[in-house]
Amino acid sequence: MVLEKLKQVPDPTYVHAGPLTDFVASLFTGAGMPEDEARLCAEVLVDADMNGIDTHGVCYNLDLHYLTGLLNGYINPAPNIKVTYETPGTAVIDADRGMGMIASVQAMELAIDKASKTGGMASVAVKNSSHYGAAGYYARQALSHDMIGFSMSSGGGRVIIPLNGRWPWMGTNPMAFAAPADKEPPFVIDMASSMTSYGKVSIAQAFGVDIPEGWAQDANGKPVTDISKRSEAIGQPPLGGDYDHGAHKGMGIAMMADVLGAVLPGETLSGMLLDNPKGGRFCHYFQATCIDGFRPAAEFKADMDDMLRTLREQESAPGAPDIQYPGHPDAIYFQKRTETGIPLPRHTVNYFKEMADRLNVEWTIPG
Template sequence: MTAIIVAGVQYHALCNPVIFLDNKQMNFITFPEPQLRSFTEQVFLKMGCSEADATLAADVLLRSDLRGIDSHGVARLVGYVRLWEKGRINATPNIRVVHETPTTATVDGDAGLGLVVAPFAMKLAIEKAKIYGSGWVSVKNSNHFGIAGYHSLLATEHDMIGISMTNASPLVAPTYANERLLGTNPMCYAFPAGKYPPVVVDMATSAAANGKLEIAQRAGKAIPEGWAQDKDGRPSTDPNQLKAGGSLLPLGGDKDHGSHKGFGLSATVDILSAVLSGANYGPWVPPFVAFMEPSANPVGEGIGHFFGAMRIDGFRPADDFKHHLDNWIETFRNARPVDPAQRVIIPGEPETAFEQERAINGIPLIDAVVNDLNELATKLGVAALG
């Protein structure tokens, strides 16, 4: 299944609502979640990861696929392997705290998988919050950490609000610019509710995540206007323009639609993730693709992340908060709609629906991704997906 209905809106797992609904031309193969999980673990083991790290890294990727965020799931596995082959990912990192106070810390990821480094840092923030009410951890010398939502949701399991963000390789032009200076720089806030799933605000600060353009390229589909511009700064709906020297646009698309706000949010992520931690920032962030070399004159170490955990009972009793967040959810769900057939969607609701559906019916992958993974299996000597 490539789409589900949530509150009258058809959500496609590859991108935003009501985009690419003509996906019938795309070929999908559905795999049971345990099969993909086992395959992914075997790949990480072949990279030299410990069993614990391979299990954790696979869990982060599979959670992305389960939640319908296909651009950050197993489709990214080939990219991690290529970076490892180039010596840019350390499969056996010595992840350590290099600066610390009771409520804050900076972690050096030792060039490890961000899929492993990020949970280490978030769990550290949670442990600090258990003692002092809140914990804040910045990270340097890391790599791509998967979906931000995975890490923020760790805090909600402890009646805490979770915050996670990361900078990324420069693909986004700031408002008024025609130069790649920022990454898609996602941020996520997760809030535990009572009888409902957590409210999860997980988003890129660009108009679209690069992974969505990659999926569009594989599918041979156009992208919506406002996502990207060509090398001359002109709006483009061609997802291949990014490879041709173009750039993504900040959230808002252009100056007439609030792109300065997306620029400001992206700047915030970059500063907290990297300027604060000692990681590379702005145009110096190393690229995720292996064929592009990192800057010869870096200003920091690796990619940077930032995490926060706040105990709800540091502000009010947790049960009171969750009761009122349930009420908040119901109030917004019942808002008077423009279209009677479509109610308000609560942040995180489509991802929860996908997770419930895919856990039962399996995870669909487009055939191009399956081919990439089977080629990877042959190269590494693991069993192919079939």
């Protein structure tokens, strides 16, 4: 399985979450960010690695999005983030072209606060932002408040090729939904609206692993599977790949992100957010739902335990691994990487060394 191959990091350097967070934060401060905001961004990225979401951790995105953006002027290192529109249950935040994590954490915190005051639901949209990392981080913010969390992001340049289209138009426009349980790991679905995240293709290229049909497509609508020919790919099809396999559904999810993250707060659509050389601006949407607004949260979480446990106890197909649900593998990765540390590929360590020298940051990564 290709996904399993992408988890097998060649020649890894293992670093625990604390030291890795400290080092990445120091790179961000070296690039001009205030210390508290730099640390928050580092924590969001390392959290993705701890949960096994390597596509949205520190290994590829510092170059693809964050440090490159900070050093080239299309991410604002010290943004003036402000609420531009607000009601008791909604708000719009202008991120001032800052790191997407900063405004996004604030937005979800605001949605949680508004939902707790009303005992119901609250939504906050963010515009004029940048890449915010793993969508699931923000959905999971709601869990400790006995709430259900939801997040979508729109933008980042043209990656998804519309169904029946020739050229890419939308970003990968991810969504995440998180619901708490009691004893079981929470249910957390975090997914792109394309066949796979753009980051998985980057990992495959770094590891020299060929990719399945549907991960990349050329200008003639043909799949690109030979990773050495990635330059021939112009984008990715929507989730589903083609009409017979449900690509209209992937298109719908991608367009939902555009509606909620872009049209609703008055931002530009994802395919038009192209004002920087490494992909465009981003916009986001966050929602918090107070479980106590429907019934006691303790009862809900007990029933979630029953549902999730019953699902996992179903019989597996012959030769197949155990049944899991979204969020369960994340908890396993978190426990494992708490013990072993996060495996960094050699090219990531080399990039870190290069940036530490450039930004005059102390080298604190072992190996």
